Amino acid sequence: MTALAMVAEFDDVAGWTADAVQILGERHAIPAACRGSASPAALAWLAEACELSPGMRLLDVGAGAGGPAAWAAERFGVRPILLEPMPTACRAASRMFGLPVIAADGRRIPLRTGSVDVAWCLGVLCTVQDKAAVLSEIHRVLTPGASLGLLVVVARGAEIHPAPDGNHFPTEQELVALLDDTGFELLEQIDQPNGAPLSWSRRAEQVAAVVATRHRSDPAYALAAHQGERFTHLFASGQIRLRAIHAVSRRPAGHTPKTRMEER
Template structure:
């Protein structure tokens, strides 16, 4: 494991290190506590732990529509986390999805959730560095990436690898966190970083230049920061709402079971960073030249 991979693993699988309990076991136990069979789940039950990006499933659906994802298309989901976007693309759009993530615990969970939701035959997962993938050239028609480039210290190398993997005319779809115009330091921690060591934000203009240099022509691009901020605030209000009754069943698993007790702070800081223009969210599609 490279130093980069170790730093990301320490961030995204921090609870396993602190408590000595693997993420997979922790989530399975939480579903049982909520009265759910961890071997038979549906997308609504898993939404709290498999869409670890701003906007949740709605953002994934919007990106899929922007990219005209169609049945049978081969999609590489880069930085797939626990596999939610891969499953959504397979289930709702008929794609053949391969998810890739550098964090081993996420890949373990992604494989389990695909089995539990009946999508194991339509999704596959691989633990690997997105800049060094053991896949043949021109093997996918779409590369999909939601909130992963900001964790990559060598974006030029990653984009070159993605260009290699796409067929000519293939599409790159991004829903990405970028640096805003406010030069103030980020309020930390945020969901992708507890320190600057794992945060590698570039500005939107810099990202566009990197993509152009890597051989990608922009097809459409929208700044969706305001929608992301509204969603973040809604999630914050929902998390702060009291449980209805003391005797209610345990809630379905949410991101705090992955990130830890400081997830609430991460969410507030992300909202502050969005509101202060320290970060922005872009959604766009590019075509491989």
Template sequence: MAAIRYDAAAAEAYRRAREIPRDGLTAWRAAIGASARLAPGMTVLDVGAGTGAFATAFRDWYGVRVLAVEPADAMRALVPADDRIEVVAGRAESLPLPDGCADAAWLGSVLHHLADLDAAAHELRRVLRPGGRVLVRNAFPGRCSRDLRVRFFPETAAGIDDYPGVERVCAAFAAAGFTRLSLESLPQQNAPTLAEFADRIRRDADSKLASLGDARFEAGMARLRSAAAADPAAPATSWMDLLVLG
């Protein structure tokens, strides 16, 4: 899997290409609200916050305070900090935060970037208050067939095979004192149509696509453009898993 180095240009490309429109996350808003039991005044830890799309969503949806932890300087610079979003430089394996400072933790497409999953699980146990839940949004091996990128760029599934699997993740968190509470696949609308999704793709902002050779990438784009032409009204709907631990 090709790594992305997030300088200012790459961070902006990520924001434009990868952030999902808020109205495409209806199912996620409902599932998170039911799973995390969030209420105004609570604090959510957003680990690997990127450019802040979910940090702002949590703030707006639930009225919570967000600690947005992100290691890349260029990504942090794009997080819209305010009185309810505090941006923190750091990594999941060594969180620069005090014990018991958060009511819930969010890991959105982060697991495969962690150098030490076990250390991260123990750090989350440390910084969460008793009863705090961890919500993991990620692609998992063997469960990614409805991911849009896998649909049109099937070679990307091999990269996901290298990600931590559900059982590996649950074992790491169990050792830190967490229990698996639920696992469900949820839809997200990445763009109103497949054509608009194709227009937003930036190969240099996506480690899965960056790992493809030119021929495979162009073949995938051709499949995507063909599907868009065949059904111009079809929404660009993808699916990912939400794993909840507590």
């Protein structure tokens, strides 16, 4: 992922968002830092589907500025680990939420095999060319039978116009095959649950307004804004849509799950 527009969108904007949150106050942090998953309804659906509970180790792959993982920690008491390749986004997540962040690529996750209770990967797969490599790595680090929550922008057809730089949208059929090939059983998928309440979107908009005032003249701002406009057009014209997906890591044949006593 090298497209300049994506660095602007995922790295520069993440840093600017953390600066704006510092000005506006920390109650703005989560709504502003949920970038692939702006709706709390979508997060709640994923959290319930994955049966998040206090103390679980949640790996968020492509965590961005950390909003979804922070939301899950606040609402469900999970212990998140964020993994994100963009350095400024890593610092932004750490500044805003104080959560552990690993600066790494989802294709090579520096965690032990079978060491994670549940994983999320939200708004990430369409930005990655080798989706199978990311999903296989997530599968490796998950305990057998563990849940994976995904938000994926899928294409209705093969032709997308105008395609945002660096994005490769899978079709729904491709995504289903990809999950199967990488060792996941798809349990349920729905269109993204409906929009955010005003109390949430107002805070996100206030942060966006501060970022615009401070950085409008920066070429990176124009690039990120242009990406956003392309997405808006593609969603509005029905060429792409956001799917929320719950899958589980298939157990290898002959695997017997440990009892709680054995896990201790």
